[in-house]
Amino acid sequence: MTVQQVAPSNDALVQINDLKMHFPVKSSGLVRRTVGNVKAVDGISFDVYKGETLGLVGESGCGKSTTGRAILQLHRPTSGSVVFNGEELTNLSGEKLRRMRRKVQMIFQDPYASLNPRMTVGDIIAEPIRVHNLRSGKEVRTRVEELLRVVGLNPYFINRYPHEFSGGQRQRIGIARSLAVEPDFIVCDEPVSALDVSIQAQIINLLQDLQKQFGLTYLFIAHNLSVVKHISDRVAVMYLGKMVELAPADDLYAHPMHPYTQALLSAVPIPDPDVETHRQRIILEGDVPSPLNPPSGCHFHTRCPLVIDKCRQEEPPFVDYGGGHFSACWRAKEVTPVLSEDFQHDAEPAT
Amino acid sequence: MAEAPLLDVRDLEVQFKTQDGIVQAVNKVNFSVNRGETLGIVGESGSGKSVTSLAVMRLIPSPPGKIAGGQIIFDGEDLVDFSESEMRKIRGNRIAMIFQDPMTSLNPVLRIGRQMTEALQLHLNMTPKQARNRAIELLGMVGIPSPDKRLDDYPHQFSGGMRQRVMIAMGLSCNPELLIADEPTTALDVTIQAQILELMNRLKNETGTAVIFITHDLGVVAGMADRVIVMYAGRVVEHASTHELYNNPRMPYTMGLLDSIPRLDEGKGERLTPIRGLPPDLLNLKDACPFAPRCDFVQDVCHTQRPPLRSVGTNHQAACLFDITYEERQTAAARKAAEEQAALEQTLETAIAEEAR
């Protein structure tokens, strides 16, 4: 048993259990054989609670985006289960799958690639409404105008094309499209990482407002820990296809229980020269190993400052260390906070 | 600091010709870099920060671009007047540059060793043997394991972080007096970014090279630079020592930028107070404050007069006509956020009421 069962909760909107997403690697040539598997997601389990924002962080290639797409069934998972509102999604197909898409939506990373350049803004936002027959006739246009207003765009723009807008405005259009079906759950895949700093903040605020307004649940995928900390109630950390830590946001930042999280936190630059010059950094050696052939035991052992022999042989279980703070590390309790005293003080909940 | 600065950029102007007209990418920019110091240039896309650095290297693609005015005085000589062959002796030798994406500046079909030794043989007249030994030494210095073997590898055989190390080694190979780093860590993961930043800090102290560090990330500059200039719409809008800039910003744009970034060490539930609106179109810039349309403290005069970069403190200049403090912006922004929140709730209520009807 490598993965600890996450205790089912009554208010869990999405339950992911032992989700695996492997991509076969084919040999080139006339007869293409499978020569290996990229284990993009390799057995992860977690719940997303109703109304919360669950942050999912990790570096490139850790499988965080694949996780998001596997939950939405954009990639069909290799194994494991995804339960949304009591319904198993992994074996849905055809009409049932389409009906599920009304409730589960996605916001994409690249605002330049996620909108069809040949369609007007109005057509882009109206498409989900028409596909699911949510409105008819003139009401479609009224609804599109309403959605544009909701995301802070002028409804006059309905006949414009995506390339006439800036990155931030396009991201708003993408958000309007995903809201068009009135979903309950939205997977936000790096929704601000392609945007400039001043625009990022606008979109983050918009996402928070919409959550409040429509009671949305988010899975917020990003590589920027500061952004994830800001928006999330709980944060999960992934490394090489595995979930290594999952905890309430403040708890994770103040008391990391996995050396990888600790290193990540210490590596994030803080826009304050006084903090920056006095910080201790844990600099990880080397690069992330290939997901085609991950290390034995704990996937992180090749770079871990706390590595012991056991880590090389046995994979640590993902267990709750109290208060919903999960970690997959043999030495979880020995991981020390990396943030300075006053820093931690600040991190205590205000009010 | 009686010594003349290593690099002194005066009234630099760079223009690009496009189908729709002339874009003023860099608009009368002034700054200087002293020997051994690190200057951070911060700005968002379109602010002209990268174009400025390309202009210093005289690498503006022409056409459509050209240096339309100003001086770039490097060690007493104006680089704007230099011929292409004179510039070639400077580039890579006395001024080196590293880019965001190392793959664009490494030749994919040549071994790393060949690419490194080429510059050494050309600029420092080394023999092939000497150059190879120096290249091994440099790769070792930037932390590449078994450098003598890696020298015979091709660029694609290195990971992103290792490639950036190779670029840094190449940049430093001729002991340049000035190193320009244009977003050197933007494409890298945060743990790799930490490796590279640490490396750059160490090498800077060891070699005494002056560095221009260009980035959009205020967090990265905070730990790297001695002084920082903030660029917006092709202009320098604020210039101060790093400590002063972060603790006492005087230009509303800088303040807005600082307030736009979620901080790892902030308390929970704080709401960001971003800058509203969008950056201006560089095509039809009026002679006014470029930030005026987005500024919370805008007055009529801001739309008619271009604010000069004026001194607002010791070693601190800002391009704002008024003396606005960071607290004022934060109070104003908080009030604004509250109003917006109220408006949002109002909208919600109306929506619910309409729904009910």
Next chain:
Amino acid sequence: MTTTSSTKVVPSDDELELLSRPPRSLWGDAWRRLRRNKLAMISLIYLIILVFVAIFAGPISPQSPGRPTGMELRERGTFRQAAWITDADPRRTGDWRFVLGTDSAGGDIFSRLIYGTRVSLIVGFIPMILTLLIGVIVGLISGFAGGWVDDLLMRFTDVVFALPGLLFFIIMQTAFGATALGKAFNGLLLLFITLSIVSWASVARLVRGQVLSLKEKEFVEAARAVGVSRTAILIKHILPNTLGPIIVAGAFIVPNAIISEAVLSYLGIGITPDLSPNAPFPTSWGNMILLGQGAINSQPWALAGPAIALASITIAFVALGDGLRDALDPREQ
């Protein structure tokens, strides 16, 4: 501009600026870029004129293009010189009624040149449409379906792609030239089929490549996430985004087909000259080049006329194709 939702509809400064311009579709932008390209525009105008010439060949031609008999033949004469040349023989002296003189059978060369436009354009356009139709359908299915369907279609495409063009034309003409199929519309039908068979493979490959890259785009993923059906994704999202390269490919197929027809006719295996007086397609420029070549010393214009016509139409299509490629290529921005 607000950072949160609001009910106001009063546009801000940035918005006003955007609203002051009409909506700009990518097609509109491409057309604007094309209009700025002088060579492409001249070519386009020239080609439009040629289309009119082809349609109204009857009223435009000074003479009937057919072979004259009796009195008419005597009046025209055979091998009459061009209008500006005086010959010792009054029956061969130039006459402005027959600008480029007459051929061995008394046909008016200038009128036949005008009628030849019909063949060239129709031989360019119809195979282009057939080629694009087959190529786009095969490419779309192959790229979108993937798996064994893709493998099967692409291997078949490779085989067709490997056919040596000219040799295939000659084989087809020799095999079917004498049958009813080969004789239909003076052999034009057979020519259309042959030309389409040879050229669809490259279009299919092009379209497949486009589909493969578009399939990975986030907007296609977004459409899937929203619940759009596969057919609708293919037709609404993928096809419109492949049209640019398809149009460019089409613009280059036309001159290729025109040249191929001319070469075949020059070799004597293309379309058969129609001798009846009211034939819609009496001859092609390739045929005329073949005939003109025989009189190259005595009547050089009989060769020069069709040769120039053929060269100019080809250059015009190529220039237009280049212009379209520049206009439609998004990399330009």
